[in-house]
Structure formats: structure tokens, C-alpha cells
Amino acid sequence: MTSRELVLRVVHITDCHLRAEPEGSLLGMRTLDSLDAVLELVRREAEEPDLVLMTGDLAQDGSEGAYEQLRMRSAGFACP
Secondary structure, rough: HHHHOOOOOEEOOOOOOOOOOOOEEEEEEOOOOOOOHHHHHHHOOOOOOOEEEEEEEOOOOOOHHHHHHHHHHHOOOOOO
């Protein structure tokens, strides 16, 4: 085994507080814009992760639409 094979790359994203509507905000910040910025940074700066872990308050309003926004935006990762 090489040292490369022993590395597990995990991206942890937490507390997105998304809402069903794209303009949804929390504390004056559009939460979808914030998530998009985080995902862009991960894609630009990190190697492809082995696992993306999403925790915390992912959907502020608990709506199906908020979770759909999250699913669509995280679909670009080729891992669980």
C-alpha cells in the first residue's frame, strides 16, 4: 500500500440553513449563495473527496425544496 492509498479525504459541510426559495436568507445572508461559495471553494482548492458529510441545520424551514436545493448542488461530487 502506498501512503496515497491511506488518505481518506472528507469534506464536512454544516449548517447551510437553506430554504425552499433561492432568495432565502438568515441574518441578512442568502444561504444558497453562501453554500455555493463553499462548494466552489472545495471544488477549486481540494482534491475529489472520498466522502462529503453534511450535518447540522441543513434546511432552515425543513422543506422538501430546501433539501432538493442541497441535493442538486452537492450532486457534482463523485462520492457518497
